[in-house]
Amino acid sequence: MSAAHWRRTLPDDIAAIGLLSRRLLGPYAEHDFVFEERLALCGEGCLTLSDGVAIGGYVISHPWWRANPPALNTLIGDLPEDADCWYLHDVAVDERFRGAGAVASAVDEIAGLARNKGIGTLALVAVGGAASYWARLGFAAVTTDALRAKLDGYGADAAYMERSA
Numbered sequence: 001m002s003a004a005h006w007r008r009t010l011p012d013d014i015a016a017i018g019l020l021s022r023r024l025l026g027p028y029a030e031h032d033f034v035f036e037e038r039l040a041l042c043g044e045g046c047l048t049l050s051d052g053v054a055i056g057g058y059v060i061s062h063p064w065w066r067a068n069p070p071a072l073n074t075l076i077g078d079l080p081e082d083a084d085c086w087y088l089h090d091v092a093v094d095e096r097f098r099g100a101g102a103v104a105s106a107v108d109e110i111a112g113l114a115r116n117k118g119i120g121t122l123a124l125v126a127v128g129g130a131a132s133y134w135a136r137l138g139f140a141a142v143t144t145d146a147l148r149a150k151l152d153g154y155g156a157d158a159a160y161m162e163r164s165a
Contacts, residue, residue: 004056004097006106009039009046016055017048024092028127028155030060031073038062038089041079044113045086047106049097056097059106060090063117067142069125069160072153086114086165088124107137114165123162125151131159138163 009017018032039046042062049057063083070076070089088110093102111122126134131141139161151158 004049004051004100004102006047006049006059006102006109008043009048009058009060011036011039013048013055013058014039017058020055020058020094021090021092024094025090025128028072030090034073034075035060035090037075041076045110047109049093049102049106051097054094057093057102057106058090059088059110061086061088061110063087063114063119064123066121066123066162067144067147067150067160069123069150069154071150083119085121085123085162086110086117086119088122091124104137111165120165121162122165123160125154126159126161127155127157129157131157131161134159134161 014032014035017035021029038060045061047059048055063079064085064087065080065083066085091103114122124134140163141159141161147160151160
């Protein structure tokens with residue numbers, strides 16, 4: 001396998017991203033129409049990890065509002081003009097592509113994009129017990145009663161997390 005690198009996501013990547021999402025994230029996987037919408041709304045926030053042969057990971061991200069994660073499998077329509085965070089909507093990397101710091105590299109790239117847009121906070125929802133992983137990348141859990149209600153569809157161990165861009 002050649003060295004993998006992040007590149008901008010292309011519309012033709014969506015089917016492979018959807019398959020990867022369903023395999024890695026199970027019940028938390030987004031439908032392809034969500035990926036298609038996010039790519040159309042914020043192509044610069046969508047990255048694909050590829051070794052030139054296979055797609056081994058992806059990042060779907062966009063400007064959003066802090067402490068207000070979109071529900072799973074929901075179209076958002078538009079991006080907010082008054083966004084106060086850059087939301088990492090979905091991040092996944094295949095096992096074969098792990099271990100080389102791919103996610104940390106992508107988060108750094110997205111953080112730079114957010115800063116260039118004047119946004120100083122990154123946010124995400126960690127699912128499937130991944131909060132400790134995201135904490136190692138500088139994210140900290142934020143908990144409020146309102147957030148707990150918004151996380152209902154994300155699973156019992158879901159954690160809304162933020163860090164500085």
